[in-house]
Structure formats: structure tokens, C-alpha cells
Amino acid sequence: MNLHRQPIPVEEAVQRVMKHRPSQKLEEVRLEDSYGRMLAEDIKATHPVPPFSKSPYDGFALSAADTAQASKESPARFVVTETVAAGHRASRPLESGEAVRIMTGAEIPKGATAVAMFEICQTDEQANTTYMTIKRSLEDGQNIIGQGTETEEGEVLVHKGETINPGIQAVLATFGYANVRVYQRPRVGVFATGTELLDINQPLEPGKIRNSNAYMILAQIERSGAEPIYLGKLADDFDTCFEAVQQALSKVDCLITTGGVSVGDYDLMPDIYEKLGADVLFNKIAMRPGSVTTVAALGGQLLFGLSGNPSACYVGYELYTHPFIQGYLGNQRVYHNVIDAQLGADFSKPNPFTRFVRGFVRYEQGKVCVYPAGIDKSAVVTSLAHSNVLIVLRGGTRGYQRGDVVRAILLEDREGTETFQLYSS
Numbered sequence: 001m002n003l004h005r006q007p008i009p010v011e012e013a014v015q016r017v018m019k020h021r022p023s024q025k026l027e028e029v030r031l032e033d034s035y036g037r038m039l040a041e042d043i044k045a046t047h048p049v050p051p052f053s054k055s056p057y058d059g060f061a062l063s064a065a066d067t068a069q070a071s072k073e074s075p076a077r078f079v080v081t082e083t084v085a086a087g088h089r090a091s092r093p094l095e096s097g098e099a100v101r102i103m104t105g106a107e108i109p110k111g112a113t114a115v116a117m118f119e120i121c122q123t124d125e126q127a128n129t130t131y132m133t134i135k136r137s138l139e140d141g142q143n144i145i146g147q148g149t150e151t152e153e154g155e156v157l158v159h160k161g162e163t164i165n166p167g168i169q170a171v172l173a174t175f176g177y178a179n180v181r182v183y184q185r186p187r188v189g190v191f192a193t194g195t196e197l198l199d200i201n202q203p204l205e206p207g208k209i210r211n212s213n214a215y216m217i218l219a220q221i222e223r224s225g226a227e228p229i230y231l232g233k234l235a236d237d238f239d240t241c242f243e244a245v246q247q248a249l250s251k252v253d254c255l256i257t258t259g260g261v262s263v264g265d266y267d268l269m270p271d272i273y274e275k276l277g278a279d280v281l282f283n284k285i286a287m288r289p290g291s292v293t294t295v296a297a298l299g300g301q302l303l304f305g306l307s308g309n310p311s312a313c314y315v316g317y318e319l320y321t322h323p324f325i326q327g328y329l330g331n332q333r334v335y336h337n338v339i340d341a342q343l344g345a346d347f348s349k350p351n352p353f354t355r356f357v358r359g360f361v362r363y364e365q366g367k368v369c370v371y372p373a374g375i376d377k378s379a380v381v382t383s384l385a386h387s388n389v390l391i392v393l394r395g396g397t398r399g400y401q402r403g404d405v406v407r408a409i410l411l412e413d414r415e416g417t418e419t420f421q422l423y424s425s
């Protein structure tokens, strides 16, 4: 066991991971299963929108020229020839002096150049004929949504690499994309290691704790847009762990383990990487928490050895595993977005290494503030419950005061950013 590991800067660790940027695979999914997936094709308008000129109101379609002289004193009078509901078409073109009763969304009949809303029209019946009178003039094109006025055929509306949101799903449906090409979600395996771990449905026993990290990581993987595969928990026994890890590699795109990466007698991951012949990219980072986060590469696959301490595990995932997963997903903006924000509370602990404080955002009188979410210790789990940012406190600083401007990494923002920038400058 090498007790003297050389810590590398966070940026360097991120770079070493991203050098292994994976290639993407495509698949087709049904439109109803596409929410949150990343588009692998540009989406073009396959027809104009709207595909035909239509009425935006319930009213009467008529020729605007017929209303040119209409006034209170001498209203224009029309014969109502028929009623056209949405989904139907007029039986014949309109002639001068005729109006068609038309409903919102129905196609404008030939010969009509405007629509008068019901509210400005009067109707009356005479000898089985319905008449409509109007006391004001209309302009050509008034109250008509013209064919193609929203979008012309051939226009690229959504680009490859965009994440499908409800609006994109509506656009896809508009153009009849029953299936859509997206980037495959990588299958990310998760093992929790530790003889002390109980399943979540087991009662507490002396010296044991429930396995919380696995469930946290499964949700983090989901939040990153990948497919989590829970592979179970492993006792700290070398042969068991080695076999399990080796076998898992053939079933997943990349593998996360939690626990066993430090220098303890039962921290087995370093020896497992060695026996696998994996290339350890780093095993010590100048950061808190998560300094022992270890990443190894084996034949194009990455093995993320996250810490067992819950907060360290959480931070290690967001800094290193999240951007790597974005690579699989075809996302150009692989890193979490960052903002400058005011620190909402004093943070008096000195920061020998760059510190990633789990916190949350508040908007206060137009200002964006970030607050530490609770006890700032690597071994703490409860403060994670209210965390949606990592507050970045520079290494080599003696503490921060409320009101200081700090950087915060946004964990729940979907936008992302192309460059990894920990500090403003």
C-alpha cells in the first residue's frame, strides 16, 4: 500500500478523465419515450406550419372587399352558405356576398380573405336562409393564420445535441416523428463496497449502517441522463470484489464503485485495479471532500472509484463522472453550469485545498445567494438532502464571510457548459 499519494489539482483530474471521452451510439426511441433524451438528428419542418390557412377565431369567413363600405348606418349583409367545423372543409369556393360560419382551426374556404369574430356580427333568418350583417370593414388577411406563417417547409427547428423537452416533443409530434433518433444512454454500473453495509430493508445492527451511497449514486446517474444499473453491495473480501468487478465490466459501459479507495487495510480497490491491469489516472486530488476519488481506465472503459464517505462520494461523482457521462450522451456542454453568487452565511473554516461545499440557491431581493446545506464533513449524509449546488471555495484561503462572491456549480441545471471553469478569474 502506497501511503504517499501525490495530489493533483481538480482541473488536471477532470482533464485526465475527459481525455477518455467516449464515442456515441445512436438508437431510435418512440416519441413518447423520448423526453429528456439527447437528439442525434436535426429536426426539419417536413411541411409548412400551419399546413393550410386557418381561422384563429369562431366567426364568419368572408371576402374583406365585401365589407369595404360597411358602417353602422349601412351594414354589409351576407348569405351564410354553410358551417365549417375544425377538421372539415367548405364544400365550394365562396362567392361575393356570401359568408361561411367557421370555427377556430378550420381551413379558410377559397374566396374568403378575412374572418369576422362572432362578437361583431349579427345573424337573422329569413325564408330558411341565414343572413349575417356586419357594421365595420375588415382588411384582407385579417384574422387569418396564413399557411406557413409560423414555419416554412425545410426550416431546421431543433438541432442535434439538444435535450428533448416538452416543447421539442410537441415539435416532433407536429411533423409526425413517431420515432426519433437519440444518443444511447450509457449503462452505468454501481457497486457499493463495505462489510459494514446493510440493505435498506434490514434493521440496524451494532457496527453496521445502511447502504445509502448506492441509492444516491443511482439517482445521480439518472439526473445525468444515463441508465443506472445497480449491481449490489460487496463485502470487503478481495476475491469476491475482484470477480464481481471483472464480471461487471462486460455488462456495463462504465463502472462506479463506492468505498475502499483510501489506505485502510480493507480498502481493496487499489489492488483490484492493479490485478485488472487498469491504468490509474489519479488516486489523490487536492480537494475536499473526495480527495481519495480514484479513476482507472481499462480497455476504453472507465472505473470510477468514488469514496465511501457519502459527501465525498457525491462530490466525486458530480465533478468527474457527470461530465464523462455527458460525452456518451452527445452533449457538447458536458460540464455543470457555474454561477457567481453571494455567500449567504459565513464559512469560517480555512480551506487548505479547494473545497466543494454542498449547498442550495436562494433568490433574495434580486440577488442570487448560496447557502451551505448543513454540516460540512465528508462523512455526512444528511446535508445532501438539501443540496443543489457545490459552493467552490478556493484552496489556500482562510475562510469566507457572508456576502463574499463565490462560484457555485449548479447540479440541477440542464443547460451545462463547454468549459470547466472553477473560478471567475
Ligand SMILES: Nc1nc2c(c(=O)[nH]1)N[C@H]1C(S)=C(S)[C@@H](COP(=O)(O)OP(=O)(O)OC[C@H]3O[C@@H](n4cnc5c(N)ncnc54)[C@H](O)[C@@H]3O)O[C@H]1N2
Pocket: 192, 193, 194, 196, 197, 209, 210, 211, 212, 213, 214, 258, 259, 260, 261, 262, 263, 264, 267, 289, 290, 291, 292, 306, 307, 308, 309, 310, 312, 378, 379
Ligand atoms: N490514514 C488515512 N485514513 C483516511 C484517509 C487518509 O488519507 N489517510 N482519507 C480519509 C478520507 S479523506 C476519506 S474520504 C475516507 C475514504 O475512505 P474510502 O473511500 O476508502 O471508503 P471506506 O473506507 O470504504 O468508507 C468510508 C466511510 O464511508 C462509509 N460508507 C462506505 N460505503 C458506504 C455506503 N455505501 N453508504 C453509506 N456509507 C458508506 C463507511 O462506513 C465509512 O464510514 O478515508 C479517510 N481515511
Ligand code: MOO
Pocket: 287, 288, 289, 290, 291, 292, 293, 307, 309, 312, 378
Ligand atoms: O476524500 Mo475525503 O472526503 O477528502 O474527506
Ligand SMILES: [Mg+2]
Pocket: 259, 260, 261, 262, 263, 264, 266, 267, 308
Ligand atoms: Mg477506507
